[in-house]
Amino acid sequence: MNANTGALKGLRVIDASRVLGGPFCGQILGDHGAEVLKIEIETGDDTRQWGPPYMGHNSAYFSGANRNKRSRVLDLSSSDGRQAFFELLSDTDILVENFKESTLKKWGLHTGSFTQSNPKLIHCRVSGFGSDGPYGGLPAYDTAIQAQCGLMSVNGDNASGPMRVGLPIVDMTTGLNATIGILLALHDRELTGKGQIVETTLFASAISLLHPHSSNYFSTGKSPIPTGNAHPNIYPYDSFRTATGMIYLAIGNDTQFVQFCRHLELDSLSADPLYATNPARSTNREQLRTILQTALQDTDGNQLTSELIRLGVPCAPIKNVQEVLEDPHTLHQNLIVKLDPGYTGIASPISLSRTPASYRLAPPRLPSESGEPDDVR
Missing domain, CATH: 3.40.50.10540 (Crotonobetainyl-coa:carnitine coa-transferase; domain 1)
Known part of the structure; x- marks a missing residue:
């Protein structure tokens, strides 16, 4: 023992x-x-x-x-x-x-x-x-x-x-x-x-x-609805398709969004008033999702997430249970x-x-x- x-x-x-x-x-x-x-x-x-x-x-x-x-x-x-x-x-x-x-x-x-x-x-x-x-x-x-x-x-x-x-x-x-x-x-x-x-x-x-859904309700009086993998308050905080599988972007502030856009050569996007701040990105999420999905669909998701996270942009490939239990960091x-x-x-x-x-x-x-x-x- x-x-x-x-x-x-x-x-x-x-x-x-x-x-x-x-x-x-x-x-x-x-x-x-x-x-x-x-x-x-x-x-x-x-x-x-x-x-x-x-x-x-x-x-x-x-x-x-x-x-x-x-x-x-x-x-x-x-x-x-x-x-x-x-x-x-x-x-x-x-x-x-x-x-x-x-x-x-x-x-x-x-x-x-x-x-x-x-x-x-x-x-x-x-x-x-x-x-x-x-x-x-x-x-x-x-x-x-x-x-x-x-x-x-x-x-x-x-x-x-x-x-x-x-x-x-x-x-x-x-x-x-x-x-x-x-x-x-x-x-x-x-x-x-x-x-x-x-x-x-x-x-x-x-x-x-129930956070943040309860806080959102107390603030607005509106009952939240399901949003799939997207966060109700932050964007892009969602899953996207790439050439090698699904990835998740968890971009929580404007600096991270600038870094993300710079890495993908989308600097004009982070400078656009429609997307420059989180409130703007969250309000205009449908248009932004379409733009980002087009930019990401032919990329190597594993390589991209590895590069982005080392630049300080939170993200990850979406793994199954076997993959995470065999992950080198888990071990x-x-x-x-x-x-x-x-x-x-x-x-x-x-x-x-x-x-x-x-x-x-x-x-x-x-x-x-x-x-x-x-x-x-």
Whole structure:
């Protein structure tokens, strides 16, 4: 096993969550040193069955959010299972869970039950909508929340209609928000000696992602429409065809536009009042797009983006997943983690000079599958 070098070394975490938001939070804590025990029912986390493909005994989906954890099976619907659970909580620093309100009530518990039994416990609750309000206690999944919270409405274009973001962005953002909340509560506990309940919801996390569309709405009173790959406020901030494939220009200021035009020998374009400033370019984007597409269509996109970015003009070739995971910079930054037996995943994006993340445990098998005793402390 690799050495534990993480900043959270010594903290004990119970991850009683399932699917993605909570488990992703638990993996972040584990990567940065916490000892994480995943509590599962007999059939395991739902995502163990979200395959194919599989990575060893686990689905690839489960493996992507459950590294650096051990697993224990408990029947929390039984009094014996709940008693064992509360015994584990007695010396636990952090609990991450996403139990439904109705499930807690069925067990004779409420959201404050866990901190009452352990006043120093930081209890992180991940849910779809929170416990109260018009949608309180209702179930939620990422894509349904994308639909309900406006993310789909600004994704896609007129031809496609509303589209989901092509990854579980709400679940993963909720996991990040849960982690941030836990770290805030840990700091407060250092000052006060007291734990507290941290709650984050898919609904709130999704709405927090609406920038700049929410700000634009507050400013104009007009509901945003999908703009495809184009940015609603900046231009050229869009995708273009080249002879070697699609590229993306992310030109965020007038100086970058001047550099871009100079490199393509389009100096008259940057001097034209119709395009000299971002407000002008954004207003006249349709004409500008036609001009730029004509100029770019016969170029070598890979060579052009390499030249432009070195001139300080943000841009990139549009790559697929295989290309980015095999990119020399990805490998140089050590962003791929390999663990025995047969596990490969994405490393933590957070770099700490003295207490870096460490990768010690591949995602766990269910104890009942492995034939080994439950992992206990």
